[in-house]
Amino acid sequence: MQWVGGGCMSASRFLRSVRAALRLEAIILGRNRHELVTFAVIPLQTLGFLSVVRFAGRADLDIIAVVAPALMALWVNALYTGGEVVRKDRDDLRLEPLVSSRGSVFGYLVGRVGAVTIFSLLVFTEALLVGWLVFGVSLEISALHVVAVTLVTTAVATTATSILFSVVFVNTRNPHTYQNAMGYPFFLLGGVLVPVTLYPDWIQALCRAVYLSWSSDLFREAFGEGHADGWLWRNGVILGLAAVTLAVAAWMLMRTLDNARREGRLALT
Amino acid sequence: MTSDAIEITDLCRTFPVGSGRRTVKYALDNVNLCVARGSVHGLLGPNGAGKSTLSKILATVLLPTSGTAKVMGADVVTETDRARGGLALVLGGDRGLYQRLTARQNLEFWATLHGMGSPRRARKAIDEVVELVGLSSVDQTVERFSRGMKQRVHLARALLVQPGVLILDEPTMGMDPAAAHAFRQIVVDVSGSGTTVLLTTHDMREAEAVCDRVSLINDGRVAFTDTPAELRRRSDGEQRIEVFETPPDGESRCDELREMPRVLSVETRREGGFLVTVDGRDAVNGVLAALVGMGVHGFSVAHPTLEDVYLRAVGGRGMHVG
Incomplete structure (x- = not known):
């Protein structure tokens, strides 16, 4: 099979690249103290959202105030940390040795971005714990299996989206403009702050193309006393969106690397 | 199996330039x-001559x-995968590594990426290349390394995969003389183990010290290819x-030398003595006889260096790039 970077990708090459990059990113995240800032921001965000819902006398919405910062942290890390992987590799002149190596660049990306997502899941857990321990939000889980499966599918979709960001951003001159613009709108479209069912129908249709809208609904329903009806097919939709995103990301990566090799832009800084 | 590690035939690479990118420049x-x-x-070649372009094409990144x-034996365009299996690329400068990782962690990453087998086998291979390149402080983060040490990590990374062809693109750029000298010795040792080395440089001493053969690239074309010794021998250029x-009476003596046939210049030196440049090897004897006649016995004849050959070939290009 012809694959990214003009090479033929085998499963073993892909897997060893994922493994190498997972470990690499884990070490990088451990060394980069500034990545831990996310942990410090979560309690403040939770405090802010809880204040709003409680001021409105809607304690029944506490769980939204707790899940929202968790999903936001997941999205922000995908956007900023995972989304910068290729650009940083290019700027630090690592992309050329990577492309000319015997590894798979796509596997490498999956590994590094996947590690960022795993790290983000720790933040997700922190948000729930802060809500429970500090603000006394009840974390009664009506369907633990739904939470677990949704967590996995959301992580997969987040990884796929972050890989896409990473490839898109390397093709832009100033990714920070896009990163800054893609925060709040996607929190709204993803139903992170407000359930998308409250939006007009035509916006709801748009929201359903964003995996976060399915994830946030499922999390809200699985926590508390709700019933996450149809959770299996709804998680299937998240995985489907992830598969499409991943396919687009792989195709774009292949095109990006091939164009860069053709135009001599692989090390362009 | 072909006998040559690298075979390049009628290779062209152009880049669009100018407004509208309608015209092309031949790199x-x-x-x-x-x-x-x-x-x-x-x-060898001046800046913008095409050395790095050629290296990058061979490394499959262009x-x-x-x-x-x-x-x-593998075509870099149609058999990219097989070509990558036989080469390793080292770029000059202090970027290209994961700065927050230790040298060992960097090497472990590349070992896993290249599928070097079990962690034990990878560790053994890392220990071997670390020793080969003389890399101390292997458990220190790379960001604290000098440029020379970083370049050793680059070289260790490349050697880890036991490449058939090692491409070094200006590897000693920015290194201090001692570090560059040590690096060249490592390259000689690596070559001794059977690895083919392609070294791009514009440091003539480096080329003379380590290369079996050199090619001079100028304006995208190979001007000549030969051994450094043969190039010097063939050069019938200026002798110094x-x-x-x-x-005694130094200035008038210098004037006498200037009057001699085929003496191109006589430059007096601030610290004493002077430098006589003559046109061709057979003009040396006359000048030496004249110097002895003046009572001067402290002199030496400098053979043309690769640098002389290089400067003659690139002509008056000076600061012009590209």
């Missing part, structure tokens, strides 16, 4: 070159416009006679 113009297995081949290039003492 490489019909380059033909063969590099024998196990040899160290130097690519596509040629036309022509073919093979590394260990360095005179270490100033004879």
Whole structure:
């Protein structure tokens, strides 16, 4: 099979690249103290959202105030940390040795971005714990299996989206403009702050193309006393969106690397 | 199996330039070159001559416009995967590594990426290359390394995969002389183990010190290819006679030398003595006889260096790039 970077990708090459990059990113995240800032921001965000819902006398919405910062942290890390992987590799002149190596660049990306997502899941857990321990939000889980499966599918979709960001951003001159613009709108479209069912129908249709809208609904329903009806097919939709995103990301990566090799832009800084 | 590690035939690479990118500039113009297995081949040339372009095409990170290039028998365009299996690329400068990781962690990453087998086997391979390149402080983060040490990590990374062809693109750029000297010795040792080395540089002493053969690239074309010794021998350029003492009545003596046939220049030196430049080897004897006649006995004849050959070939290009 012809694959990214003009090479033929085998499963073993892909897997060893994922493994190498997972470990690499884990070490990088451990060394980069500034990545831990996310942990410090979560309690403040939770405090802010809880204040709003409680001021409105809607304690029944506490769980939204707790899940929202968790999903936001997941999205922000995908956007900023995972989304910068290729650009940083290019700027630090690592992309050329990577492309000319015997590894798979796509596997490498999956590994590094996947590690960022795993790290983000720790933040997700922190948000729930802060809500429970500090603000006394009840974390009664009506369907633990739904939470677990949704967590996995959301992580997969987040990884796929972050890989896409990473490839898109390397093709832009100033990714920070896009990163800054893609925060709040996607929190709204993803139903992170407000359930998308409250939006007009035509916006709801748009929201359903964003995996976060399915994830946030499922999390809200699985926590508390709700019933996450149809959770299996709804998680299937998240995985489907992830598969499409991943396919687009792989195709774009292949095109990006091939164009860069053709135009001599692989090390362009 | 072909006998050459690198075979380049009619290789061209153009880049669009100018407004609208309608005109093209030839970075490489019909380059033909063969590099024998196990040899160290130097690519010399001024900035913008096409050295790095050629290295990058061979390393499969840049596509040629036309022509073919093979590394260990594999075409870099049509057999990219196989070509990558036989080469390793080292770029000059202190970037290209994961700065927050230790040297060992960097090497472990590349070992896993290249599928070097079990962690134990990878560790053994890392220990071997670390020793080969003389890398101390292997458990220190790379960001704290000097440029010379970083370059050793780069070299260790490349050697880890036991490449058939090692491409070094200006590896000693920015290094202090001692570090550069040590690095060159490592390159010689690596070559001794059977690895073919392609070294791009514009440091003539580096090329003379380590290369079995050198090619001079200028304006995208290979001007010549030969051994450094043969290039010097073939050069019938200027010869220099360095005179270490100033004879009595030095200025008029210098004028006498200037009057001699085929003496191109006589430059007096601030610290004493002077430098006589003559046109051709056979003009040396006359000048030496005249110097002895003046009572001067402290002098030496400097043979043409590769640098002289290089400067003659690139002409008056000076600061012009590209």
